Amino acid sequence: MTRPPDPGPARRLEVLRAGALTTVQDQGRPGWAHLGVPRSGALDPAALRLANRLVGNPEDAAGLEVTLTGCTLRLTRAGTVALTGADADVWIGDGRLGDGRTGDPHTGDPHTGDARRTGPRPHLGDRPGDVGRPLAVPAGATVRIGPARTGLRTWLAVAGGIAVPPVLGSRSTDTLSGLGPPPLRDGDVLPLGDPAGDPAPVDVTVGRPAPPLLRLRLRLGPRDDWFTPAALDRLLGTPYTVSPVSNRVGARLTGVPLPRAIAGELPSEGLVLGAVQVPADGQPLIFLADHPTTGGYPVVGVVDDVTPLAQARPGTTVTFHGPQR
Amino acid sequence: MRIRPVGAHALLLDCDDTDQVEAWRAELTRRRAAGELTAVEIVPAARTVLLDGVPDPDRAATLVAHWTPYPADPGGSAGDTPAAGTTPTGGTPPAEVEVPVTYDGADLPVVAGHWGVDVPEVIARLTGTPFRVAFCGFAPGFAYLTGLPPEWAVPRLATPRPRVPAGSVALAGPYAGIYPGASPGGWLLVGRTGLTLFDVTVDPPARLAPGTRVRLAATA
Numbered sequence: 001m002t003r004p005p006d007p008g009p010a011r012r013l014e015v016l017r018a019g020a021l022t023t024v025q026d027q028g029r030p031g032w033a034h035l036g037v038p039r040s041g042a043l044d045p046a047a048l049r050l051a052n053r054l055v056g057n058p059e060d061a062a063g064l065e066v067t068l069t070g071c072t073l074r075l076t077r078a079g080t081v082a083l084t085g086a087d088a089d090v091w092i093g094d095g096r097l098g099d100g101r102t103g104d105p106h107t108g109d110p111h112t113g114d115a116r117r118t119g120p121r122p123h124l125g126d127r128p129g130d131v132g133r134p135l136a137v138p139a140g141a142t143v144r145i146g147p148a149r150t151g152l153r154t155w156l157a158v159a160g161g162i163a164v165p166p167v168l169g170s171r172s173t174d175t176l177s178g179l180g181p182p183p184l185r186d187g188d189v190l191p192l193g194d195p196a197g198d199p200a201p202v203d204v205t206v207g208r209p210a211p212p213l214l215r216l217r218l219r220l221g222p223r224d225d226w227f228t229p230a231a232l233d234r235l236l237g238t239p240y241t242v243s244p245v246s247n248r249v250g251a252r253l254t255g256v257p258l259p260r261a262i263a264g265e266l267p268s269e270g271l272v273l274g275a276v277q278v279p280a281d282g283q284p285l286i287f288l289a290d291h292p293t294t295g296g297y298p299v300v301g302v303v304d305d306v307t308p309l310a311q312a313r314p315g316t317t318v319t320f321h322g323p324q325r
Numbered sequence: 326m327r328i329r330p331v332g333a334h335a336l337l338l339d340c341d342d343t344d345q346v347e348a349w350r351a352e353l354t355r356r357r358a359a360g361e362l363t364a365v366e367i368v369p370a371a372r373t374v375l376l377d378g379v380p381d382p383d384r385a386a387t388l389v390a391h392w393t394p395y396p397a398d399p400g401g402s403a404g405d406t407p408a409a410g411t412t413p414t415g416g417t418p419p420a421e422v423e424v425p426v427t428y429d430g431a432d433l434p435v436v437a438g439h440w441g442v443d444v445p446e447v448i449a450r451l452t453g454t455p456f457r458v459a460f461c462g463f464a465p466g467f468a469y470l471t472g473l474p475p476e477w478a479v480p481r482l483a484t485p486r487p488r489v490p491a492g493s494v495a496l497a498g499p500y501a502g503i504y505p506g507a508s509p510g511g512w513l514l515v516g517r518t519g520l521t522l523f524d525v526t527v528d529p530p531a532r533l534a535p536g537t538r539v540r541l542a543a544t545a
Contacts, residue, residue, distance in 0.1 A: 030366065030378065031365055033366040035465060035530060036463065036465045036467050037465045168525055179465065219333065221331060222329035222330065222337045222339075268370050270373065270377065272334075272375070275332070293462050294370050301332075304333055
């Protein structure tokens, strides 16, 4: 991955605290799978489109996907931001901390604990904001996003969009192939585009709380015949648990293993978003945005809508249902 | 060829062999360019062609069932079909790519052992084989090259190397491949090339797109 060049003294987004995993995302780079290039893009594309509408951007503009622990940013010029996805504390500050320093404590605050663990606290001059609304940010002001209250991921759009150079038509960070900008680090500076238009006057920002149990609609195939009837009964009749090793590539599940009817090796074949692949250990994996373009384990079925998995914390219970049951 | 449904917006064409895969890849790409098929992705693989981003898979399956692809010419000259666009922007693969290879790979003696020949014969066979890109995967621009007879298939390393340098030319199973970037890898290394295989500033970004014919020529 190549880091974006310094855009110079212009409309910029400074990364004071990058958090656990904050990446640039847009609607991804479809159309290149035959060359081994994954789709990538926001794990909940509709949530990022909504955030873009709220700040007056085209829906396909690039924003940030903020994972679990939040992040702290600063706008060099006045602008509008909006957040969607997992609910979190948001504070718009004047760039000062209570002790007179600017920026965010990288080593933790002795009074409040490690900021990276507990998230930001209101600082002098801060005012609270909400997820799901356009927020006016003065020039030089900070935007502090706290940890997700429920769920995992929050999307942030900035008027003008994140203007890193597109790679194969997309600004998305692909954590599998390394295409696009690398995940944000403390001190990064991102260029912003010019605001395109007014924020949407009316929009629906119904929050999607992360339920403790996700019920996903599954269509069997293309390789359900590689599994025993008992395996398909288990898959559609047993709860699975989202594993902590899940990431943007896939949601790994743990539960009763799915026994094979065919023991051999499957020649590699093309993969789709939502494919439920079953490796040799029999534990299913649901492919998400950064999924590889081909895979060599049989896909027992495909989930219709993977966006709820963007908010599925480890330990979340997943059940599958389909037209068959 | 058998058509299998894949979720709500995709189809998998299950083919008999790699030549049928190439024939269908070329046919479907041509049909898409002609406006007869709507699909965001046409992804060939070892024995299948995936159509993804298909608005009406049932209708597409009916259409495909009525089409007959031109047979692929393995390693020959008929691989190029009219309007066989391989990129969203309409680029077409070159007729043949000659890859300059320095045959000094660490696993040449291992390959020679599997084939029951000496190292010069391994190099002669690799330089003399007309390869074709069957499909890409593993990493952007990593091409699986077919053309070696199945009886020359070699196993992967029991323990993958943690880092294989970019440009490494390697064998695994019935395939040859070239690592576009440095990565871990378990294929048997036979040589290296300085050719850039994946460059996002070029259209198409992959030098070795599916269908491209390839020669692994020995450099002096």
